[in-house]
Amino acid sequence: MSGGVDSSVAASMLVEQGHEVTGVTLKLWGGPSDSGCCSVADVEDARHVAAQLAIDHHVFNMGEEFEEHVVAPYVAAHAAGHTPNPCVECNRHLKFDALLEVSRRLGFEALATGHHAQVVRHDGVTELRRGADGAKDQSYVLSMLEQEQLSEILLPIGSMTKTDVRDHASARGLRTSNKAESQDTCFIESSGGRRRFLAERSTLHQGAIIEQATGRVVGSIDDLELVTVGQRQRLGVDENGERRVAVKIDIGRRAVLVASPADSLISEVAIDLGTTTATTGSLEDREAVLVQFRSHGEAVAGTLQGDRVILDTPINPVASGQTAAFYDPADPARVLGSALVRS
Amino acid sequence: MAEATAGLVPNPSGAHRYARATRAVLEEARERIAAVLGVNSREIVLTSGGTESCNLALLGSPKPTMVAISAVEHAAVRAGAERAARVHGVPFVVLPVTTDGLVDVDQAIAMITTGALVSVMAANNETGVLQPLDALVAAAEASGRTMTLHVDAIASAPTKDTAAISSGAAMISVAAQKLGGPVGTGVLVVRSGLSLDPMITGGGQEGGRRAGTEDVAGAVGLACALEEARAEQIAGAPLVMRGRRDRLESLLLDAVAGSSVTAQRSERLDGHAHLTFEGIRSEELLVLLDREGIAASAGAACASGAPQASHVLLAMGVDPQRARGALRMTLATTTTDDDVARAAAAVIRSIEALTAQR
Numbered sequence: 001m002s003g004g005v006d007s008s009v010a011a012s013m014l015v016e017q018g019h020e021v022t023g024v025t026l027k028l029w030g031g032p033s034d035s036g037c038c039s040v041a042d043v044e045d046a047r048h049v050a051a052q053l054a055i056d057h058h059v060f061n062m063g064e065e066f067e068e069h070v071v072a073p074y075v076a077a078h079a080a081g082h083t084p085n086p087c088v089e090c091n092r093h094l095k096f097d098a099l100l101e102v103s104r105r106l107g108f109e110a111l112a113t114g115h116h117a118q119v120v121r122h123d124g125v126t127e128l129r130r131g132a133d134g135a136k137d138q139s140y141v142l143s144m145l146e147q148e149q150l151s152e153i154l155l156p157i158g159s160m161t162k163t164d165v166r167d168h169a170s171a172r173g174l175r176t177s178n179k180a181e182s183q184d185t186c187f188i189e190s191s192g193g194r195r196r197f198l199a200e201r202s203t204l205h206q207g208a209i210i211e212q213a214t215g216r217v218v219g220s221i222d223d224l225e226l227v228t229v230g231q232r233q234r235l236g237v238d239e240n241g242e243r244r245v246a247v248k249i250d251i252g253r254r255a256v257l258v259a260s261p262a263d264s265l266i267s268e269v270a271i272d273l274g275t276t277t278a279t280t281g282s283l284e285d286r287e288a289v290l291v292q293f294r295s296h297g298e299a300v301a302g303t304l305q306g307d308r309v310i311l312d313t314p315i316n317p318v319a320s321g322q323t324a325a326f327y328d329p330a331d332p333a334r335v336l337g338s339a340l341v342r343s
Numbered sequence: 344m345a346e347a348t349a350g351l352v353p354n355p356s357g358a359h360r361y362a363r364a365t366r367a368v369l370e371e372a373r374e375r376i377a378a379v380l381g382v383n384s385r386e387i388v389l390t391s392g393g394t395e396s397c398n399l400a401l402l403g404s405p406k407p408t409m410v411a412i413s414a415v416e417h418a419a420v421r422a423g424a425e426r427a428a429r430v431h432g433v434p435f436v437v438l439p440v441t442t443d444g445l446v447d448v449d450q451a452i453a454m455i456t457t458g459a460l461v462s463v464m465a466a467n468n469e470t471g472v473l474q475p476l477d478a479l480v481a482a483a484e485a486s487g488r489t490m491t492l493h494v495d496a497i498a499s500a501p502t503k504d505t506a507a508i509s510s511g512a513a514m515i516s517v518a519a520q521k522l523g524g525p526v527g528t529g530v531l532v533v534r535s536g537l538s539l540d541p542m543i544t545g546g547g548q549e550g551g552r553r554a555g556t557e558d559v560a561g562a563v564g565l566a567c568a569l570e571e572a573r574a575e576q577i578a579g580a581p582l583v584m585r586g587r588r589d590r591l592e593s594l595l596l597d598a599v600a601g602s603s604v605t606a607q608r609s610e611r612l613d614g615h616a617h618l619t620f621e622g623i624r625s626e627e628l629l630v631l632l633d634r635e636g637i638a639a640s641a642g643a644a645c646a647s648g649a650p651q652a653s654h655v656l657l658a659m660g661v662d663p664q665r666a667r668g669a670l671r672m673t674l675a676t677t678t679t680d681d682d683v684a685r686a687a688a689a690v691i692r693s694i695e696a697l698t699a700q701r
Contacts, residue, residue, distance in 0.1 A: 022630070027649035043647040056633065060626050061649035105697050106630055 001025050001050065001057070003042030006157055007114030008049040008176040009165045013156035014112055015053050022108070023050035023057040026099065028066040028090070029187045048175050060102065062094055069093035071187060075201045078194075081249035082321030082343070083228045086185055087141045087295070096142075096149045103152075110154050117142050117335075118158035119150055126150040128279045128335040130327075133161040140295050143325035143338035144277045195226055205254055209235055212247055212257040224249065227256045229319035229343075230264075247317050248343065265314035269293070271324055271339035273307045278337035283326065289336060290327040293318045299327050307342075344525065347372075347563040354556050356546065369559045375566035379573050380515065380532055381506030388531040388539070388552045389562055393497040393518030394419040395542075396531040399553065400462070400493040400514040401427045403539040407460035407491065411436040413446045413474065414658035420462050420495050427460065438463070442660050444472035444606040452482045459490045465508050466499035469642040469655045469671055471615025472606045473499070473508070480511030491537070497521055497529075501572050501675075502581040502613045513537050517569070519561065523675075524568030528561030580676045585613035587683045588674055592616050594687035599694050605656070605669070614674040617642065619661065623668040623697055626650045631693035637686050642671045 001007040001023045014021045025046045043059055050057035070089045077084040095113060103111045116131030117139040128150055131137040145153070157165050169177035184190060188197045198204060207224030208217045219236050221227060227235075227246050235244040235258055245264035248257040258264075269291075276283055283304060290299040291309050301312040309324060318324075320343035326336040347368055355366035370384070377384040390396045401410065401423035410428040412420055414437050428435035436459075438451040446463055455461060466473045476494060483490050494512040496505045501522050509515045515532040519525050533539050533552065545554030575581070592604050601621030611617075620628070625641035629650065632639050641650035656666040672686060 025647070025649075027645065027647050030645070040647045043649075047648070056630075058626065058630050058633070059644075059647055059649040061645070061651050063649075063651070102624075102627055106627060107696065 001046035002114070002182075003039075003045035003049075003176065003179075004114065004182065005165055005169050005174070005176045005179050006116070007046070008174050009160075009168045010112055010114035010154075010156040011049065011055065012053055012168065012172060012174065014154065015055060017156075021053070021055045021112075023047075023053075023055050024099070025057070025059045026066075026094065027059055027061045028063060028070075028094065030063050031187060045176050045179070052172070052174055060099070062098060065094055065098050066090070066187075075198060077321050078198055078225045079202045079251070081225070081251040083319035084321040085141070085295070085323050086187070088144060088323045088338075091141055092144050096145055096153065100149060100152060110152055112154035112156055114157055115142055115155050116158060116162075117155050119153060119155050121151075125280055129158075130333040130335075131155075131158045135296075136162050138295070139333075139335050140292055140297075140323065140325045143279075143323065143335050145279065146277055147280060150279060195223060198225060199223075207249075208253075208255045209244070210255045210257050211238075211244075212259045213263065218244070218258070221256060224251070224254060224256060230317045232261075245317065261316075264317050266317050267311050267314045269309045269311070269318050269324065270342050271307055271309060272342045273339070275340040276337060277339070279335050283337045283339075286326075286336065288329045290329050290332055292325045292327065293322050293341065299325075299332065301329060344560045344564040344567070348560045351559065353559075355559060356548070356556065365559055369557055369562055372559070372562035372566040376530055376562070376569055379506070379566075379569040380517070380530075381510075382532050383535065385550065386532050386534055388533055388549045389557060389565075390529040390531055390553060391527055391558075392520065392529040393417075393495070393516055394529075396497075396516035396518070396529045397462070397493070397495055398423040399531050399539070399542055400516060400533075401460065402430070402542055403552065404460050404491060404493075404514075405538060405540075406431045407433060408456045408458035409434040409436055410460050410462075411438055411451070411455055412462045413438045413451075413464065414440050415444065415446075415467050415470075415472075415655045416462060416464055417468055417495060417497070420464070420493075424460075424462055440658050443609045444470050444655070444659050445609060446474050446479060448475055448478050448482050451479060452486050452488065455483065455488055455490055457488045457490070459488070460493070461490045462493040462495065464495040464498065465503065465505070466496075466612050466615075467655060468498040469653055469669075470605045470609075470617045470659075471498070471612035472609045473503070473611065476508060476511060498615075499612060500569075502576065502584070504573065504576060519565040519568050522565075522568035522572045525561050525564040528558060528565045530565060575676055581613035584674050584676060584678065587678060587680065588614060588616050590680075591672065591674070591683045591687055592618065594684075595690055598687070598691045605661070606659070614678075616672045616674070618670050619656070619665050620668040620670065620694060621665060623694060624650075625667060625669050627697055628668075628670060628690070628693055631696060632689055635689040635693070637672075637689045639686075639690075640671045640673075642669045 025043050047057050070086050074086050115138045116136040118129040120127045130139045204223040204225050207221050209219040231246045232243040242260050244258035246256050247259045247264050287303050291302050292299040303310045322341045325338050328334040351365040352361040355369045373387050374384045377387050397419040410424045412424045491513045493514040494509040495516050497518045500517045513534050517530050519528040539552045543554050605617040642653045645651050652666040
């Protein structure tokens with residue numbers, strides 16, 4: 001229970017379904033933050049909702065695990081020119097690994113969260129599917145879950161729209177019914193942003209802006225480690241008046257390679273096979289996929305070939321470190337698995 | 344409390360007979376508080392609780408040459424001391440403790456300068472370890488260093504005679520809530536001769552040291568709680584409690600491999616049982632104990648309520664992993680042998696459940 005409306009309603013749904021429910025809030029981050037799963041006020045909200053639902057509530061301190069598995073790798077990945085997704089890593093290592101283990105030790109039968117995604121069980125197999133509310137779907141950040149985890153989790157609000165969720169909360173007078181959503185990385189303050197956070201924990205370098213086609217240096221940027229492949233801001237405009245697009249971060253050369261929007265399009269994406277996960281079975285025999293590279297991006301058609309995803313239609317470049325979430329072309333709401341994008 | 348203040352007007356500061364009646368109740372309570380604490384009633388400053396008392400002592404004192412506190416002080420002292428040092432632009436010094444949880448008196452004296460404001464608790468709220476206050480005061484005198492000593496006697500007040508163990512202190516903090524009295528009432532003893540600037544200014548109440556209309560009912564509650572605790576101490580209740588505490592600890596030590604009592608060699612508060620368990624996380628143990636209706640504590644929690652490795656244990660050199668498996672249970676005079684047996688059984692059962700599934 002993060003202190004937001006989604007997990008509040010998830011708990012409420014379970015209580016109404018007759019489960020014996022205990023609320024847990026994870027204390028993940030001790031540093032400054034705006035909101036998310038980290039502030040004292042959010043914990044108070046979660047605790048009060050638990051009281052309204054007449055369920056027990058506990059706060060678990062997983063700050064050390066969060067630092068080790070989410071924050072430190074986030075900083076290291078940026079320093080290496082990648083763009084990691086900390087929400088994916090938090091789900092992978094904290095919520096559905098460390099917390100799931102605690103939940104088992106404490107004798108609980110299932111772990112539920114307020115994610116907008118659905119788990120569907122049939123014939124002894126648990127499928128992961130997109131949430132009913134297309135605009136809020138969070139199956140992307142859960143795409144790394146495998147049978148072992150999926151079989152033990154519940155996603156009670158996955159079949160609801162956000163409007164349904166808020167209506168449920170306000171009908172029951174839950175404190176969080178009209179609370180604003182947290183959108184950004186929970187451990188980064190909006191005031192200073194990624195820049196200040198990374199500058200405090202690593203060294204940001206100036207980088208040359210180099211045209212990929214010609215090798216010509218066309219400018220420079222103060223904070224190379226903050227540039228994301230696909231970015232169009234702060235890289236200037238080319239001779240044709242088009243915004244330059246970052247296509248590669250070369251930390252070794254202290255350079256960002258740029259191209260015109262048309263030249264930047266890619267028709268294949270490399271994935272790190274060591275990071276591949278599958279919701280059921282394996283991805284090895286799978287060829288046709290739908291693949292999504294951003295939390296709320298669009299899934300596009302492609303083919304898995306070894307450590308590459310060949311795309312049917314070219315797309316804007318994808319940053320290394322992002323997650324590729326695979327969906328079933330024959331059943332587009334069904335998650336097949338995931339892998340991290342490599343450069 | 345209700346009886347003593349029934350029918351009184353709330354504000355004791357008016358010029359009319361009704362206010363005078365309220366004032367009389369307040370001042371009588373003040374005298375009773377002073378009597379238990381062995382001080383003069385003019386030395387009593389009533390506050391909103393332990394945190395305010397500690398803050399007022401540290402922030403209201405005249406500019407010192409340094410602010411020094413023990414490494415195991417409560418956050419109310421630590422934060423107040425850090426702020427006082429910052430406000431006055433003087434050094435903030437942390438006095439180390441030994442592995443037994445005791446302030447190292449020799450080291451402390453070597454670190455303190457004349458004119459220092461020093462805050463050392465009478466007993467630690469987590470481990471229950473009693474600090475060598477008399478030795479510290481004597482050593483400071485012997486070395487010719489004059490210091491202003493504030494003693495946080497909040498944890499010790501229920502089972503120890505505050506007057507006796509804080510005799511060398513210039514200021515003493517006590518909270519009613521720890522004594523079974525009302526939450527939101529505390530006292531700061533300020534020995535005569537010591538000037539104190541108020542943190543809260545206004546009508547000049549409490550001898551100009553703490554403005555605001557006095558909480559008369561709270562003062563009466565504090566007086567009653569102090570008197571009751573003192574009477575229990577004289578009657579020997581803490582010794583009985585200690586026997587039960589020792590029983591609780593030995594039941595756990597015998598049944599749980601890798602368990603140890605914190606600072607077992609030190610003199611500790613009679614009602615405090617503090618143990619660490621190898622390979623156990625406090626927060627998980629607390630969930631299971633909560634299910635069984637046992638109200639225990641990990642000893643330390645951050646503002647969100649999440650247990651964290653205790654600064655007290657870390658200062659004592661306890662391994663950080665081990666510190667994550669701390670459990671503090673406190674007994675009251677009302678705790679029975681059955682309660683102890685039930686608590687021990689619940690802890691043992693919970694630890695078995697947590698380790699069985701590894």
